[in-house]
Structures are given as structure tokens and as C-alpha cells.
Amino acid sequence: MSDRPEENALVPGPPPISFEAQELDDETRTEDRRGELGRLPQDILFQQRKLDALSHLTGGLAHDFNNILQGLLGSLQLAQRRLAIGEADKAGRLIDASMAAGRRAAGLTHRLLAFAQRQSLDPKPVDVAALLRSKETALREALGGNIALHMEVAPDLAPTLCDPRQLESALLGLAANARDAMSEGGALSLSLTGVVLAGEAAAAENVPPGTYTCLTVTDNGSGMTPDVCERAFDPFFTTKPMGQGTGLGLSMIYGYVKQSDGSISLQSRAGEGTRLRILLPEVVDLPQPIQTEGHLVTAGANPLVLVVDDDDMVRDLVTQVLSDAGYRTIAVGDAAAAMTVLRGGVMPDLLLTDVGLPGLNGRQLADAARELQPSQKVLFVTGYAANAVVGGGEFLEPGMSILMKPFEVGELTAKVAEMLESRH
Template sequence: MLDVEGSREAEVELDDLLDLFENAPCGYISASPDGRIKRANKTFASWLGTSSEKIVGRRFIDFLTMPGKIYFETHFAPLITMQGVFNEVALDLVKADGSRLPSLVNAVARREDSGDIEFIRITIFNATDRRRYEQELLEARAAAQRAAEELKELNATLEERVALAVQEKTAAESALHQAQKIEALGHLTGGVAHDFNNMLAVVIGGLNMAQRRIARGNVEDVPKLLAAAMDGATRAATLTQRLLAFSRQQPLSPEPVDANKLVANMAEILNSTLGEIIDKETVLAAGLWRTKADANQLENSVLNLAVNARDAMPEGGKLTIETANTHIDEAYASQNDMTPGQYVMIAVTDTGTGMPPDIIKKAIDPFFTTKPVGKGTGLGLSQVFGFAKQSGGHFKIYSEVGQGTTMKIYLPRDYGTEEVNERVRNDSLPHSVGSELILLVEDDASVREVHTRMLEELGYGVLAVENPLAALEQLERRADITLLFTDIVMAPMNGRKLADQARINRPNLPVVFTTGYTRNAVVHNGVLDPGVIFLQKPTTLGELARKIREAIDQQL
């Protein structure tokens, strides 16, 4: 009786072991010394899209790609014979439908007392997710590198402009004034270093941890780490754009704007941003004049002012957005560095805590903020001021402690007859239509590689070169090039001169320009040249897709 019970227990245990073998989360293979497979579990067979019976009798090498077969025969087959083991070998398997399965392979040989190989155990892990995470990691690292390089370029040009301003004022200003300027420069560069180092800490730390997780095969939280790194890189890119806005060097694309419609269309985003404790009101002037401005930047400026007003009312309050026609006389214009004339005014008023005069004077200084640490960069009002001035207008703050604050943007009236375009939010991701070939010109190898991958993701064929001379050679050889996508700051000619040269023989060639910072190539007096399609670095896949599609469709 005891023997029967023991036999049943042994059968149950054997069934459990067999179930574990067949349904393990990895592939198991047992092979004879000549490499013929004697047994394969269901997991491995399902990965290959076949059955275990069709695998038995074949060799493991039969399921590898051609490069994998050569590599296996020359490196790992001898390794098994000599050492009896190899670990963590990356090989691509060919599935029954012809597609590839990235894998990590481990093998160990069991030997008889004589030393001859009795059988070989092979363990296979599905590395599809690991390959994808590795690619995402490379792209995130490239984005971080671009952001770091942009900061270096921005710091260099920013210091040059500040140094020039200090030199011009030296003879006329007192020693005290000079000391204040030096202090302001220290505050600015210190603010840049502080904020950017914090963002790089998130980027580098997230990528480092993701790299270590992938190396260990633990990829569960890798998407979160990559998302955090991407967020840090995005915030760093936003920081450089705000600094360019304050210094009035951002490229603007002005167009006729109906400020009433723009404010009305912002209702949804304002409601979600400001929350329920803020009572919102809009007072839109009848017969409001048109202005000419960059609509995206104007919308960002109004949103910045609304967020600033919300933060001044932590316990709730009322926010009013008002539009009006305004005439600026010579007296007011001379006091505020403006040109006399007619302006469209957009005002944002809150019933918050208000500001004393000394705070109002500093409010537009870069990195100046009265908010708690981590609650603001001190660049919001600086960006609004820079945008208003670069657009030929003005920005003014009126405030009383305990009463609230009004912030006004003045933009010149537009007397043109061009129609106002309806603003439609576009979050689409248009892909290539047919066999469209993009000529990519970029002198930075990392950026060139990332942009190539992004364009290929959108379905375009890509011909990537590192300089304008190589691009001109390709344009002479290839009549099937659909569009020129070029960086601007390059040697021996910039992107604008390259485009002009290319259009001598291809006058209808669509061109998209891109750069992190440029002066006078496609931007003059802070405004994009007419007809120029420009993409600011760094860019998202959606922004790239829409700009490329826009340029191609314009020529159809």
C-alpha cells in the first residue's frame, strides 16, 4: 500500500516538473552532442510559431539567421566543446513565418565520466522588449546630448550679448550701476546652471538606471525611467526656448490674429489649467482691431499670465481676461520704449495678493520668482516680456498689495487685408504617402542618426549626408528626392545657401529648415522669412511629421 502511494506521489511530482518544463517563461531545448534537438518545450515552439514535434530532430543552428549561423559555428560551438558552457549570447531566431525573434541564449553541456558530452541543455529568453528598450534608450540619450549642446551654444551667445551690453554702459553708468549689472549676470547664469543641472540630473539618472535594469534583464520599470528622462530633456528644451524668448532671439512666424477668437478658443485649456476655485471671466471688445503676431507664442503668453494669476490666488479668486483697442500717445510711448500709435491690448487681471513696487521692477528679470522652491522657474513673465518686445509691442504690470494685479500685452494694430486663419489644434501624425525620399543634411552625427530613425518611423525613405557639398552631389544624381530637410548652421555654407543652390535646378523642391539657434539665415529682425518652413530643435515626432507633410503638400 505504501509503495502504491509513493508511486502516485512520484507521478504527481513528475507531472508538475513536466508542466514546469513545457510552460516555463523561457524556451528549453535538450540536444545531443551533434546538435540534434531531442526535446523542446511548448514555450519555445509557440515563440517560433510551430510545434515541438517539428523542432525535434533539427539542429538549433537551423533556426538562426545566416549571420547568426556563422557566428554560432565559429564562436559558440567550439566554446561548448572546450568549456562546456556559454551565457547571455544575443542571437536572432527565424520564426515559421519568416520574421525574426530577438533572443538571449545560454547553453551548458553535461558530460559522461569519460569526459565525452552526453547532452546539451539550451535555455532561450525572449529579448524583444529588451531590444526595444535599448533603442529607446539610445534615442533618449541622443535627446539629452542635443539639449546639453544647445545649452553650451546658448550660454556662449548669451554671455557675449550681456558682455557687450555691460561694455556699452561702462562709460555712462556709475560704479553702483555697474555692480548691479554684474550681480544680475551672476544671477542669470547661476539660474541657468541650477535649473539645467536639475533637469540633467533627471535625464542622466533616469537613463543610467534604465541602462542598469536592461543589463540585468529587469525591464519592468524601464518605461517609467525613460519617461522621466524624456520629461527632463523636454523641460530643458523649454528652458532654452524661454531664454531665447527673453533675449528676443526666438524665430517668430507672425500672421494676422483676431485676439478675441484666440482668447475664446483658449476656454478649454484655461478651465483645465486654472481649476474650479478660480472664477473666470472674459471681456472681449466689440470691433477689436486685428494684430499681427505669432499666434502660438501669443497663446503661450496669455496662458503664462493666467497661470501666474492663478498662483497669486491660492485660496481662490477671480481672473478676468480683457481685450481692447488702445491708442498710445508720444508721452506714454517715450516712457515705455514704444512707438506711438494704435495697439491691440490683452489684459489679465487677478484678485490675488498683489505686488509691492520693488517686486514689480524685478518681475520680468530671468529666474526671479517669489514662489516656493520647485513651484516656478522665474522665466514665465520674462518670456512674455521678450515676446511682446520682439513683436513690436510692450508688456506692462500694474499691481497693488492686497488688491490684485493686471498684466497687459500691447501688440501693434495690423492694417493689412490678409484674412485671419482659423486656428485648429493639430495633433495628427501624418505619414509618408507612397515612395517619398527625404534628403537629410545634418553635420552632427547623433542628431543625424535620430532624425533618420524618426523619418523612417514615418514611412519616408531617407538619404542622410553630413554636409551641404555632399547634399548637392546627391541632388545632381537623384531626381527622385522629394524634399530637402536641412540644418542651418553648417560649413562651408549654411542651410539657407544650400537651399538656394539646390533650387537653381530644382525650383519647386520643398525645403524644411531646422536648428537650435540661428540668426539672419532664415530669420531677420526676429521674424521668419516669407515662405520658410522652420522646425525648432529639439523636436517631437509629431512636430516633425506635420512640418514635413506641410512642405510636401504645398508643392502638390
């Protein structure tokens, strides 16, 4: 796996940022700096390395975003010029280019949130064995014809608590890394087993005692040197040539696994391949569905959506999109105003709320709304979930869901329609 470290011993997922001095463009200067750091007192050394790592992270982030913004702003400015002189046919292509740049920016922020363990996850019971088998064709296509894929799945595995879409993304990302590490061909092995960890074994993995699903991904590619292995999970660290990798792939998987209360480690040696091991907790308790009364929406019922967002631009956008789709809307800027509406006897078919509201946050608003109407359906719209919506491996309650900002207009209407058509 080319974007990942190869090591001589099993290495647990490192801290999100490696405290090793890093400079983006001047390797000689970096070596001199490291020599100076070695002569500093330990506490000053630690802080300096921390700042150097943050400098590497922010430098990489600024570089990528500047490229995206150049394409976005430049395309919009040219489109504005074309429209001003009546060349609307030429403006369409430029608008498409600006939208593509916006999607690239959205992808970058999602990866950064994943690394920071702050992305919005929708954990649910997942049959990982079935998911793995369903992705076999996609994995083989990602690997190409000169790499063999071997899968071994233990029988009767319990469901795993995770976000299935993120797990699918992680699998495809690991397959792509393995492909790049085996340019001359090779083999990739995927093994799925159940393990019980207690005492020292759980402590060694840095997870609570319990039962876990273990996914082991092994390739016989080029492997990694110990120094590369040490930095494999660092954001913006990559061994690929300039322009061929962002260095966010493994850091994103690391963040997803840790946010899912799991563990990730890797073992590699230069010239001998790489083994990556992921532990995800098995499901203990399943949520019980809430029996709803009077919130089943039928065709032509013209459902009412209460929109809550403190950002005027986002609130207006959501309201316009929903109105165009045929929904009635009430829009307010904070939880206090929303509670005034709800206490006034209004019973919306859906409460659509941002999480980061002033005063009561979106989750607190949802809880208060359900005290008034236990069957209230809630769609959280957020760009930074942290633990405000769901954390610690807990489920969202039935009748609740999450939509991650930034979203496509079609994604919003599809999600709202999906929730309103559901009985729970």
C-alpha cells in the same frame, strides 16, 4: 499674479536682466555687497551689478539643469544595469523617467530662449479675439471655481502678427499667475482693444508708430511691492517658495512679446492687484502664396527628403526616423554639399535643414535652393533661431516652416507629412 511684480506706476518691461545685486542663498551678504556697490564709481557700479545679475542667472540655470541631469543620467545608468542582467521589464520605467527629464530640459531651454528673444517663432496673421474666446474654457479651468473670469473684446479687430501657440501659452501662464495671487478667490479681467500709437505715445511704449492689438490682464489679487515689481521680468526671480516656481514664466512672456515687435508693461500695488498690458502689431501685408508645380505628393510616391545638418548624431537620427517612416533620404553635412546635390539635378520633395550651418546658413541655403526650384518646400530644424530664419516681424515664405529642437520623433514625422501633403 504671484510670479509678477506689483507696482505703484505703470512700469514698462525692464531690460532682460535687472542690474540689481542678487545672491542666491545669502541675504545678509547681499545687503553688505549693495552697501559696498553704493560707494563705487558709476561705471564700475554698473559693471559690477551686471556681473551680479549674470551670476544670479547662471546660478539658477545650473541649479535646474543639475537636477534634470541627475534624474536623466541616473535613470539611464540604472536602466543599463537592468538590461545587462536581463531585467528588461524593469528598464522600461527607468527609460520613461529619463525621457521625462529630457523633456524638462527641453522646456527649460525653450523658456530661456524666449527670455533671450531667440526662440523660433512662426508669426502669422492671428485673430486674437477668436483665439481668446476659444481658450475661455481652458482659462476658467486654470483659474478654478473661486475666481471669476470677465472677458471684454472690441469688435472688428484686425489680425495680429504673432505666433499663436506662444500667445496661447502666455495667456495660460498669466492665468496661472493670477490664480496664485488670488488664493482666497477674486476676479480676472481680460480686455482686448485696438490702439493707434504715434509720436510720444509710441516712444513711451518703445515701439514703432502703428496700429496694435492691446491685451490687458487685470486681477484683484495680492499685488506686488515696488521692489518685486522692478524685478518681475528677471529670469529665475520668483516670490514663490522653493520648488514651487522656476521664475521663468514672466521672463518667457516678456521675451516672446519683444521678439514679436510688441511691448509689455505692468502696474501693481501691494494688496490691490496687478494689471499687465501687452501690445502686439497688427498685420499690414499678407504674403502671397507661391504656385507650385510638380511638388504635390501622392500616397505611395515615396517622397525624397534632403537632410542637411552639420551634427553627425542629429543628421543620423533624422535620417533613420524618416527612413523608418518610408521616405527616401539624402543626408549631407553642410550647405555646399547640399547645393552640389541640387545642382546635379536632384529635386527633393522637401529640403530639411538646420539653421546654424558652417558657411551658408540654413536660410541662405533655402534661398539658393529656391533660385533653382522656386516651389521648393523647406523645413528649418533649429534650436536657436535668432533672426537667421525670420526676424523683424516678417513672415516665413509660403512652403516654409520651422521645427524647434529638441523635438519628439513623432513631431518630426508629423511635420514632414504635413508639409508634403500641402499644395503650397
